[in-house]
Amino acid sequence: MKKITIIIICLGMFFASCAKQKEELPSETVIQNPFFEEWDTSFGVPPFDRIEEAHYMPAYLEGMEQHKAEIENIVQNNEPPSFANTIEALDRSGILLTKVNYVFQNMASAHTNEKIQKIEQDVAPLLAKHDDDINLNEELFQRTKAVYEQKDNLELTPEQSMLLEKTYRGFVRGGANLSEEKKARFREINEEMSVLSVKFAKNVLDETNAFEMVLEEEGLAGLPQSVISAAAEAAEERGHEGKWVITLHKPSFIPFLQYSEKRELREKVFKAFTNIGNNNNEYDNKTIASKTAALRVERAHLLGYNTHADFILEEYMAKKPENVYRLLHQVWKPALAKAKKEAQEFQAMIEKEGKDFRLKPWDWWYYAEKVKKAKYDLDDSALRPYFKLENVRQGAFDVATKLWGITFHYLEDMPIYHEDVRAMEIKDADGSHIGILYVDYFPRASKQGGAWMSPYRKQHRKDGKNIRPVIVNVGNFTKPTADKPALISFDDVLTLFHEFGHALHGLLTDCTYEMLSGSDVATDFVELPSQIMENWASEPEVIKTYARHYQTDETIPDELILKIKKARTFNQGFDNVEYLASCFLDMDWHTLKNAEEKDCAAFEKESMEKIGLIPEIIPRWRSTCFGHIFADGYSSGYYSYLWSEVLDADAFQAFKETSLFDQKTATAFRKNILERGGTEDPMTLYLRFRGAEPKIDAFLKRDGLK
Ligand SMILES: [Zn+2]
DSSP states (O other): OOOOOOOOOGGGSOOOSOOOOGGGSOHHHHHHOGGGSOOOSGGGOOOGGGOOHHHHHHHHHHHHHHHHHHHHHHHHOSSOOOIIIIIIHHHHOOHHHHHHHHHHHHHHHHSOOHHHHHHHHHHHHHHHHHHHHHHTOHHHHHHHHHHHHTGGGSOOOHHHHHHHHHHHHHHHHTTTTSOHHHHHHHHHHHHHHHHHHHHHHHHHHHHHHHOOEEEOGGGGTTOOHHHHHHHHHHHHHTTOTTSEEEOSSHHHHHHHHHHOOOHHHHHHHHHHHHTTTOSSSTTOOHHHHHHHHHHHHHHHHHTTOSSHHHHHHTTSSSOSHHHHHHHHHHHHHHHHHHHHHHHHHHHHHHHHTTOOOOOOGGGHHHHHHHHHHHHHOOOHHHHGGGOBHHHHHHHHHHHHHHHHOOEEEEESSOOOSSTTOEEEEEEOTTSOEEEEEEEEOSOOTTSOSSOEEEEEEOOEEETTEEEOOEEEEEOOOOOOOSSSOOBOOHHHHHHHHHHHHHHHHHHHOOOSOGGGSTTOSOTTTTTHHHHHHHHHHHOHHHHHHHOBOTTTOOBOOHHHHHHHHHHTTTTHHHHHHHHHHHHHHHHHHHTOOSOOOOOHHHHHHHHHHHHTOOTTOOOSSOGGGOHHHHTSSOTTTTTHHHHHHHHHHHHHHHHHHSOTTOHHHHHHHIIIIITTTTSSOHHHHHHHHHSSOOOSHHHHHHTTOO
């Protein structure tokens, strides 16, 4: 469940208004600004060495003006609306804006500074208005609608049909088809919800930051040195020199829950975390959550849907709320059974220690850690020497070479935005050019946490030419030190393979329209190409190719591989249950049929009772701090991670049934999934690859739930 920044340029479709001319910009800026030039770099990559912060805003402003002018041209066309002069023209519009936005957004995540942060704040409202102007452009919608109404007579390719469908639906879902009266209410609802979601996120952030648990020396019992050092640093930052501080950020309190011997302190921090937004103070989110859910129902009704989930899921692979619920229940039953067994095992450990209490939610991490060590004797530090970053990366590349014959060629002297970045060209089996991949793997203060893939240029066809992609993989893996190369954890190995899978989706794509190419696919489909790569990373046959001791070059011993494999299903009952509980909560909030405000606490309680959640576990996110669904874009979509896991496990079965590198299966995966982007319905693509709908069995087996 890593972050993928598929930079969503909301521009793809939309706009109106007067076309101002370039003359308004100082001509000097126009001449010197690299965004206003054709890039004559190798492979047309961004000239990072010449781009400065001062270039972004003028390029954004000019990009928006040009885009407006392009939209105006579409609207003013005297010819009757056609697929080419309206739908295709829209997909082709906004080139300069896209160009600057890709570079800027990548820089804002991977190598930011105060100037970039300031530009981010300034440009966000401008871009939002720019999108609204397009979405609500009545003339543009009428032209789109005219084309849409003739769709059956146009003899479109499947990809063209999909572009037409998505463009038209984008307008309709944005309220374009409503009466003036309903449009007015629709805008009011959107405005109110945008205010509520910002407030929700701010409350979570403020309450998170307001908490600190200051420890004296005796509070450190059981903590490993790395946790103590981090706590000392946090204390210093907060002006508690000589003491230690645990915060409500996961990297701080989760290790504390894992290792602290102080049960009352574990309880204190756990309760603080699970009650974020639920303390009846100025940060309380109960009313905001209820109000948001009610407004969503009202909006869904305006647009002609029964529930908010029906509105959202129409665009997802799952399509209907009942399909999501069916999947959740299928996994819930075995996961809950496994979690109950895990709870018994931990209770037995408590009793073995001679202690006299019942396992509570704040004990779970602590006893999971103890039982894991006792059962599997798996130690992260014994594994790292075998996972030298360069070898792991090569291991991932080798898998792709064996599957598809593609090769990787490092490029020197390419423009880069930081010295840690490396560039390479990807070639096909016949030696032809596929695309450019940058990798940027090490943490630094200017980079966001997590790992992701994003494009600098998306693949598409223009004037008969196949424009090939430029993609970046960003991560935060352990850096090399003076005496050691970069040695990463097995979790990081999986992350590297995962992000590389997203990169392959962006690189191997072979589509016509930018809006549909690469990883611009349904949210519950996008993790298939990434998660499937993690399967190869974990196969003993593949591990042995890349896991070699950095000093002796010795291949990883079978005994260690076996330990990794055995520990794979440990604590998966808990992992699935706490995640699924939040999925149910999300779906319950968004399948409400009446636009009335619920009592938040009572609603959550009832929702959890319905599924029989055990008292030792609470949902990963409770309603009042569930930012995914009340502040970000995951409402009715938190299940997507699970959906993709079912897909990737089932898809990988196709290789298990033949062989790990079966050429026929590999080609089918490339042709039907990796090359096709969002050009057809994901289930159609999947059926073409697999010959059958995904079955849940492989996933259940992998997580030890079957
Ligand atoms: Zn991902």
